[in-house]
Amino acid sequence: MSQINLSSYENTGLRVAAGLANAFAAESQSRSNGADFAEALASILKEDPPSLEALRASHMQGFLDLARTLRQVFRSLIEGRTADAADTLNAMLAKHPANPHLAEENGVWRLHHHPSDTGLVEMWTSICAEALARLIGDGHAGRIRFCEDSRCRAAFFDTSRNSSRRFCTVRCQNRTNVAAYRARRP
Numbered sequence: 274m275s276q277i278n279l280s281s282y283e284n285t286g287l288r289v290a291a292g293l294a295n296a297f298a299a300e301s302q303s304r305s306n307g308a309d310f311a312e313a314l315a316s317i318l319k320e321d322p323p324s325l326e327a328l329r330a331s332h333m334q335g336f337l338d339l340a341r342t343l344r345q346v347f348r349s350l351i352e353g354r355t356a357d358a359a360d361t362l363n364a365m366l367a368k369h370p371a372n373p374h375l376a377e378e379n380g381v382w383r384l385h386h387h388p389s390d391t392g393l394v395e396m397w398t399s400i401c402a403e404a405l406a407r408l409i410g411d412g413h414a415g416r417i418r419f420c421e422d423s424r425c426r427a428a429f430f431d432t433s434r435n436s437s438r439r440f441c442t443v444r445c446q447n448r449t450n451v452a453a454y455r456a457r458r459p
């Protein structure tokens with residue numbers, strides 16, 4: 274199993290993609306009418322303070338649609354349907370390609386992945402799709418999993434050396450181990 278090396282940009286893209294997909298799954302199981310998703314979205318975008326600052330109620334439907342699409346991509350990857358995931362990611366990338374852009378800030382030139390006037394949903398569609406596409410292109414599609422805790426089932430990507438993680442967090446691992454221990458007791 275090859276070692277996984279992700280840039281911070283790819284890491285952010287993967288974390289946000291998984292966060293959105295999981296927020297969508299939680300939202301579709303609740304009756305919050307979007308309130309839970311809005312709260313989860315704000316927490317996910319804390320990764321990037323300018324995005325959180327730019328977030329408006331009018332972005333919600335776009336992020337919900339993106340989250341639904343990402344959930345499908347994760348499901349396709351976990352079920353081994355890589356071609357389906359690739360089709361969806363290619364369509365996302367064709368519609369919202371990365372757009373490297375130089376901008377001068379306080380006399381310093383910086384290369385951004387998008388011009389600053391790119392729409393928030395469009396920008397994150399591009400970032401999430403590119404991060405997942407790179408992961409697949411690098412041969413790591415198998416590192417995308419659903420957490421084995423039956424009450425969680427969150428999508429996560431496994432960065433462990435031997436690609437053997439079964440749970441999204443230690444919390445889920447402990448919860449499952451405790452339940453298994455209780456079930457074994459007479």
Ligand SMILES: [Zn+2]
Nearest residue numbers: 420425441445
């Ligand atoms: Zn979990």
